[in-house]
Each structure stands twice: as C-alpha cells, then as structure tokens.
Amino acid sequence: MKTEQIETFLMITETKNLSLASKNLFISQSAVSHRLRALEEHLDCELFIRGRGEKLVTLTQKGEEFVEIAMRWKALWRETKIWALQESKMNLSVASIDSLNTCVFSNLYKELINNNNTDDKKASESSNGITLNVSSHWSKTIYDLIENNDIDIGFTLNSLKYPNAISKPLFKSRGVVISSIFSKYARLVHPHDLDTADEILFSSVSEYHIWHNFWWEKKSE
Structure with missing residues (x-):
C-alpha cells in the first residue's frame, strides 16, 4: 500500500x-x-x-x-x-544534589537549553542537539540511579564504591566557620576552641570525617 x-x-x-x-x-x-x-x-x-x-x-x-x-x-x-x-538529538539525564543543581549548575543548564532553542530555529546550520533531563536526589540515590542505568551523569558530595560507577573529583571547596560579628570567637579559631555540644554534623565526605575525628574524637572521650 x-x-x-x-x-x-x-x-x-x-x-x-x-x-x-x-x-x-x-x-x-x-x-x-x-x-x-x-x-x-x-x-x-x-x-x-x-x-x-x-x-x-x-x-x-x-x-x-x-x-x-x-x-x-x-x-x-x-x-x-x-x-x-529533523536532526537527531541526544538524550542526557543528569542527577545531582539540590544545592549543586540550584547554585552551581543552573547557569550551565540554562545555556544548554538556550543553545538548543537557537539550534532548532537554525536547523540547517546546527549540529546535533541535546534533550536535557535534570533531577535532584540524595547522594546515595544518585549512585543507585547510575548503577541501574537510569541516568547518564551524577554529581554528589561524596565518593561511594559501586561496581558499575566511576567517581572522579570535579572540584573542592574550603570549609569555613560563619558567625555573627558579635560572636565571642576570634578571627582565627582553633578546632579545640569549638564546643562539640553545639555541633551539627551533616557531611558524608570521608575525608571530612577523618579530619573531624582527628580533632574531636579524643576530646569527646
């Protein structure tokens, strides 16, 4: 027919x-x-x-x-x-913790979207575009998604061992102490001067835990 x-x-x-x-x-x-x-x-x-x-x-x-x-x-x-x-488009699935998606990668995502929109209007001059899918998850969930081939790339705060995942450091940032200008702390603060009773520990980075335990584990004992 x-x-x-x-x-x-x-x-x-x-x-x-x-x-x-x-x-x-x-x-x-x-x-x-x-x-x-x-x-x-x-x-x-x-x-x-x-x-x-x-x-x-x-x-x-x-x-x-x-x-x-x-x-x-x-x-x-x-x-x-x-x-x-129509030209073929590559599907790219990205998962990251919410803070990175919001504060670090938001401009990158906007640039990718804007470039794709421009390419769609000039199809005869453009190369293959990207269909971008972005989601926010906890670090362990991101590793699970990678392990199950549900996403292509993941960005986390820590490195975990998974058989089908390869992790590489992207960048590092300094840890800082933020306090009020009326705080009793001096401009330079020694870790021993910090009271562990006021501590809120949220990091899952192994290197940070090593540094943390070096200064405060014995003190807490």
Whole structure:
C-alpha cells in the first residue's frame, strides 16, 4: 500500500468524482482509476461503487470504514516526513544534589537549553542537539540511579564504591566557620576552641570525617 494510493482514495472520498479528483491531484483520470484499483486489490475489498462510464462514485461499507484508517495513515506519513527532516538529538539525564543543581549548575543548564532553542530555529546550520533531563536526589540515590542505568551523569558530595560507577573529583571547596560579628570567637579559631555540644554534623565526605575525628574524637572521650 502506497501513500499516493491513500491520497487518491481520500481525494475521491472528498470529491465523489473521479474526474474532479484527477484534476485536484494533477494526474490523469486513468491514473486515478489505476491507483484505486491497486489499493482495492491490496486490501482485497471494494471501496467504491461505480458504474461503467460513470464519474460519480459512492463509498461501500468497507470504504466508509477505511476512511478513518486512511486519514490516520496520511497523518502518520506526514509526521514521519517531518521526523526524517529533523536532526537527531541526544538524550542526557543528569542527577545531582539540590544545592549543586540550584547554585552551581543552573547557569550551565540554562545555556544548554538556550543553545538548543537557537539550534532548532537554525536547523540547517546546527549540529546535533541535546534533550536535557535534570533531577535532584540524595547522594546515595544518585549512585543507585547510575548503577541501574537510569541516568547518564551524577554529581554528589561524596565518593561511594559501586561496581558499575566511576567517581572522579570535579572540584573542592574550603570549609569555613560563619558567625555573627558579635560572636565571642576570634578571627582565627582553633578546632579545640569549638564546643562539640553545639555541633551539627551533616557531611558524608570521608575525608571530612577523618579530619573531624582527628580533632574531636579524643576530646569527646
């Protein structure tokens, strides 16, 4: 079954006239009849009732049932042609802890989206685009997503051992103490001067725990 046969069938359905259908399709009436006959042979059923030498035709029951199918076929073919002309896009799934997504990578994500929108408007000049999917999770959840191949890249605060995940440090930042200007702490504070009773420990970075335990583990004992 060919697209030209479907288009001819729908044109005959619309005009109910073989001669008018041929004019609208810019082909001969014999070509219209040939396409229709080939379609009916392919479907193994009669789609129109037509008398010998008559230009007007009427849909059969099977023909009426086929109208909707033919319209869907034509729409699908149009969608296929549009898809074929579009450039392929790479799907990139990124997961990160919320603070990195919000404070570090937000501008990068915006730049990727803006570049893709520009590329869509200039498809003839653009390279393959990216369909970006970003989500926020806890660090361990991100490793689980990588392990299950649910995401392509993950950004976490710590390095965990997973058989199918490779972790590499991206950057490091200094730990600092922030206090009020009316605080009793001096400009330089020694770790021993900090009271562990006021501590809130939230880091899951192993290096930080080593440093933390070096200064405060014995003190707490």
